[in-house]
Amino acid sequence: xxxxxxxxxxxxxxxxxxxxxxxxxxxxxxxxxxxxxxxxxxxxxxxxxxxxxxxxxxxxxxxxxxxxxxxxxxxxxxxxxxxxxxxxxxxxxxxxxxxxxxxxxxxxxxxxxxxxxxxxxxxxxxxxxxxxxxxxxxxxxxxxxxxxxxxxxxxxxxxxxxxxxxxxxxxxxxxxxxxxxxxxxxxxxxxxxxxxxxxxxxxxxxxxxxxxxx
Numbered sequence: 001x002x003x004x005x006x007x008x009x010x011x012x013x014x015x016x017x018x019x020x021x022x023x024x025x026x027x028x029x030x031x032x033x034x035x036x037x038x039x040x041x042x043x044x045x046x047x048x049x050x051x052x053x054x055x056x057x058x059x060x061x062x063x064x065x066x067x068x069x070x071x072x073x074x075x076x077x078x079x080x081x082x083x084x085x086x087x088x089x090x091x092x093x094x095x096x097x098x099x100x101x102x103x104x105x106x107x108x109x110x111x112x113x114x115x116x117x118x119x120x121x122x123x124x125x126x127x128x129x130x131x132x133x134x135x136x137x138x139x140x141x142x143x144x145x146x147x148x149x150x151x152x153x154x155x156x157x158x159x160x161x162x163x164x165x166x167x168x169x170x171x172x173x174x175x176x177x178x179x180x181x182x183x184x185x186x187x188x189x190x191x192x193x194x195x196x197x198x199x200x201x202x203x204x205x206x207x208x209x210x211x212x213x214x
Contacts, residue, residue: 004031005192006136006173007092011035012206013160013175013190014134018042020087023128025078026050026116030058030071032090035210037067045071046086048078050115078116078124085129092136093121093145122148132179134158139171146176154178156185163191166200 011032016022019042024033027047037045047062049055055075062071074081094115122145125133133154137145139161146156156178161171171189191200204211 004092007031008035008207008210009162009173009175009190010090010092010134010136011039012210013136014088014090015132015158015177016040016043017087017132020044021046021083021085023083023086023089023130024048025089025091025121025124026093027058027073028054028092030061030073032092033058033071034061034065034067036090037065037070038209043070046074046083047071048074048076048081050075050077079120081124081128083128085131087131089125089128089130089133090135091121091133093118095138095141118145119148119151121145122152122154125149125154126152132177134175134177137174137176139174142174142176149178153180155180155182157183158186158188160188160190163189165193166191166195 007028008031012035014036016036016039022036022040022043022045024036024045024047027033027049030047033045033047036043047058049058052075055073059073062068062073133149135145149156156176158175158177160175162173162175164172190202190206192203194200
């Protein structure tokens with residue numbers, strides 16, 4: 001799996017605790033876990049990935065990083081995972097319709113909502129003691145995840161509308177973060193590219209610690 005913008009956005013934007021344990025559900029090849037480990041020097045991370053090939057690649061990526069001592073990979077189903085509690089749980093969940101298939105079973109598993117339905121993900125966040133939860137989702141699919149999260153006692157307190165290009169009328173992604181305590185919702189916007197294709201100054205500022213060409 002290639003490095004995707006969704007994972008990068010989540011890794012850059014999620015508000016982190018100063019210390020403690022973080023859980024990455026659906027870790028893929030380890031991108032988000034590695035980014036959070038770089039941002040939070042006092043964090044330890046558990047990264048759970050169902051696909052064995054992706055998890056093996058994540059193991060290699062973590063082993064080659066300076067953060068190998070703080071990231072633990074777990075290959076298996078999140079429903080069977082035992083751990084927690086966690087200061088933060090992050091996930092870039094699958095959200096494609098099950099009738100959209102690729103020739104690659106592992107990629108389908110990572111991309112399709114049937115592999116990890118919203119209510120199942122929300123229930124696992126609660127079961128594993130997540131104090132806060134951060135996700136990246138399609139803008140149009142927010143409600144599909146927000147309702148199960150609310151049913152599990154989580155309150156949305158941060159939301160960033162992500163636009164692919166300046167001037168577009170509708171965002172393409174929503175960055176969302178919930179916590180247990182109710183409170184005001186902080187809304188923001190992020191535009192990724194200028195009309196001529198250049199990265200915006202805002203995105204370059206957000207990602208300068210990770211993109212070599214920023």
